[in-house]
Amino acid sequence: MDTGIDVNTLQSEIESGAELAISTAALNLWYGSFQALFDVNLDIKKGRVTSLIGPSGCGKSTFLRSINRINERLGYVRINGSVDVFGNNIYAPEVELVQVRKQVGMVFQRPNPLPTSIRENILFGHKLHNRDRKYSRDDEDEIVESALQQVLLWDKVKDRLKRKATDLSLEEQQKLCIARLLPVKPRVLLMDEPCSALDPKGTAAVEELIWELRGKYSILIVTHNMAQARRASEECIFMLMGKVVEHTVTADMFVTPAHQETADYIEGRYG
Amino acid sequence: MANPGIADNQFLETELNVSAKRTETLFRILFMVMAGLLILPVLIILTTLLVKGSSIISFDFLFTSPTDGMTAGGIFPALLGTVWLVGVALIISVPVGVAAAVYLSEYAPDNWFTRAINLAIINLAGVPSIVHALFGVGAFVIFFGFGTSILAASMTLAVMTLPVVIVATRESLQAVPQAFREACWNMGATRWQTIRRVVLPNSVSGILTGVILEVSRTTGETAPIMFTGAAFFIPVLPESVFDQTMALSLHLFVVSTQVPNVPEALPYGVALVLISMVLLMNSASIALRMHLRGKKKW
Ligand SMILES: Nc1ncnc2c1ncn2[C@@H]1O[C@H](COP(=O)(O)OP(=O)(O)O)[C@@H](O)[C@H]1O
Numbered sequence: 261m262d263t264g265i266d267v268n269t270l271q272s273e274i275e276s277g278a279e280l281a282i283s284t285a286a287l288n289l290w291y292g293s294f295q296a297l298f299d300v301n302l303d304i305k306k307g308r309v310t311s312l313i314g315p316s317g318c319g320k321s322t323f324l325r326s327i328n329r330i331n332e333r334l335g336y337v338r339i340n341g342s343v344d345v346f347g348n349n350i351y352a353p354e355v356e357l358v359q360v361r362k363q364v365g366m367v368f369q370r371p372n373p374l375p376t377s378i379r380e381n382i383l384f385g386h387k388l389h390n391r392d393r394k395y396s397r398d399d400e401d402e403i404v405e406s407a408l409q410q411v412l413l414w415d416k417v418k419d420r421l422k423r424k425a426t427d428l429s430l431e432e433q434q435k436l437c438i439a440r441l442l443p444v445k446p447r448v449l450l451m452d453e454p455c456s457a458l459d460p461k462g463t464a465a466v467e468e469l470i471w472e473l474r475g476k477y478s479i480l481i482v483t484h485n486m487a488q489a490r491r492a493s494e495e496c497i498f499m500l501m502g503k504v505v506e507h508t509v510t511a512d513m514f515v516t517p518a519h520q521e522t523a524d525y526i527e528g529r530y531g
Numbered sequence: 532m533a534n535p536g537i538a539d540n541q542f543l544e545t546e547l548n549v550s551a552k553r554t555e556t557l558f559r560i561l562f563m564v565m566a567g568l569l570i571l572p573v574l575i576i577l578t579t580l581l582v583k584g585s586s587i588i589s590f591d592f593l594f595t596s597p598t599d600g601m602t603a604g605g606i607f608p609a610l611l612g613t614v615w616l617v618g619v620a621l622i623i624s625v626p627v628g629v630a631a632a633v634y635l636s637e638y639a640p641d642n643w644f645t646r647a648i649n650l651a652i653i654n655l656a657g658v659p660s661i662v663h664a665l666f667g668v669g670a671f672v673i674f675f676g677f678g679t680s681i682l683a684a685s686m687t688l689a690v691m692t693l694p695v696v697i698v699a700t701r702e703s704l705q706a707v708p709q710a711f712r713e714a715c716w717n718m719g720a721t722r723w724q725t726i727r728r729v730v731l732p733n734s735v736s737g738i739l740t741g742v743i744l745e746v747s748r749t750t751g752e753t754a755p756i757m758f759t760g761a762a763f764f765i766p767v768l769p770e771s772v773f774d775q776t777m778a779l780s781l782h783l784f785v786v787s788t789q790v791p792n793v794p795e796a797l798p799y800g801v802a803l804v805l806i807s808m809v810l811l812m813n814s815a816s817i818a819l820r821m822h823l824r825g826k827k828k829w
């Protein structure tokens with residue numbers, strides 16, 4: 261059932277010769293009558309870590325949430341323009357939301373593991389999307405191990421997979437929240453200030469993990485921490501009041517910003 | 532001290548402080564006495580029942596039928612009848628109440644329909660039980676043709692206690708952190724998958740508490756069952772939901788006021804059994820809540 265979509269995405273990828281993970285065209289978004297995004301045109305490359313910076317309230321989270329269509333839950337949100345994920349417009353009428361959510365995983369500011377065991381957390385999405393297939397316990401163990409290996413958590417928790425996920429440290433919880441997305445094989449990972457609830461050590465560890473996942477997944481990470489954007493991303497987008505000001509290679513943005521606003525923000529002249 | 536110019540120590544007590552403290556003490560004691568008064572009725576009721584009623588309680592009293600025009604013998608048909616009435620009422624009200632609460636808490640958009648339902652629940656909770664009784668007669672006994680039967684009486688009780696179940700369930704659903712739902716939705720879970728795997732398992736304790744409270748409330752009700760299914764005296768035990776039955780609460784009313792020459796201990800004994808059932812279920816509900824709360828962590 262899900263192979264249909266995969267073939268489609270693959271095909272359009274080949275046709276367009278694209279290596280774009282996300283491509284938005286004239287994306288506008290309104291909360292009721294308040295416009296939060298203005299004509300956002302962004303091409304986010306496959307396999308890269310792209311960071312999204314800008315002052316608080318400029319629409320970073322809004323943009324992120326429009327890429328897995330979680331915004332729509334609020335009845336008063338209106339969107340026009342398009343968001344292509346691997347060449348398919350996710351706002352096309354025939355698109356199934358569940359498939360979007362499956363391919364575009366999201367990590368939040370506060371780690372939000374479910375109040376079950378570590379193992380069950382990892383298997384939650386997997387079981388949800390594979391209800392039609394039988395998996396043996398060994399298969400499941402393998403899935404759990406592989407997901408936890410990828411987020412560099414396996415060695416720490418392998419002896420306590422049955423323990424409550426909510427008993428882990430915040431850093432470990434956040435890693436677990438990333439890990440539980442992986443078994444359903446997402447292609448894009450969205451992270452909304454994933455380190456802002458963590459201490460410096462946890463932040464460093466999660467940044468290291470994000471860097472590790474580069475290449476395998478296309479990662480878009482919102483941060484208000486410029487040092488983090490600088491350390492942990494390859495490309496960087498600067499937004500201001502719902503508009504994209506600048507999108508370049510991270511190193512360039514921080515050394516030779518092309519716009520005055522960018523320079524001002526980087527130097528700390530906005531909140 | 533009164534002269535700030537000298538000000539050897541600015542932190543000493545002033546007269547204003549003293550009077551504030553005096554008022555403070557006065558009000559604290561006043562409030563404490565008021566709160567303490569609450570214990571009195573409970574103590575008086577329980578001791579009276581124990582002193583006057585416990586002599587009659589025995590195995591035979593609980594498990595045999597009344598004899599000699601209800602002036603002797605036991606209360607078994609009434610005890611069993613109460614269990615029937617409460618049981619059937621639960622079977623009806625719990626599924627309906629929980630489903631309605633799940634809808635209101637997890638699905639309902641904020642619109643006129645939802646507001647109308649909420650208003651209905653509030654008003655249903657405020658309807659006096661005697662009005663429920665008349666409604667039960669009109670709707671279940673006559674209109675649906677159940678006759679005076681356990682079914683009609685239990686349905687009346689179910690309608691009456693529905694608001695309790697709905698409100699308790701909705702509160703415990705809403706106590707489940709929103710972050711859990713967001714986590715599920717973002718992994719592509721539908722609302723129902725989220726409810727079944729995460730929301731319900733984490734709110735059973737609250738739901739159960741509500742259900743038990745409903746049971747204990749239903750147990751004592753008299754008016755709603757009086758005209759709909761409970762009878763003064765029936766020599767046989769009920770065999771199906773279409774039979775009439777005796778009930779503890781009504782039996783208490785009958786032996787206290789309607790039958791001559793009842794020994795004094797009898798009504799107190801019936802009341803003692805009734806109140807023990809209710810207290811037992813309330814304690815069970817509290818214990819269950821504490822047990823389940825101790826287990827969850829977030
Ligand atoms: N659910 C919402 N309803 C109405 N307005 C919102 C909502 N979420 C965000 N906004 C508004 O949209 C703008 C962008 O918010 P957000 O995307 O959260 O900014 P950021 O993540 O960059 O801090 C802000 O002005 C905010 O007030």
Ligand SMILES: [Mg+2]
Binds near residue numbers: 320321322452
């Ligand atoms: Mg934000």
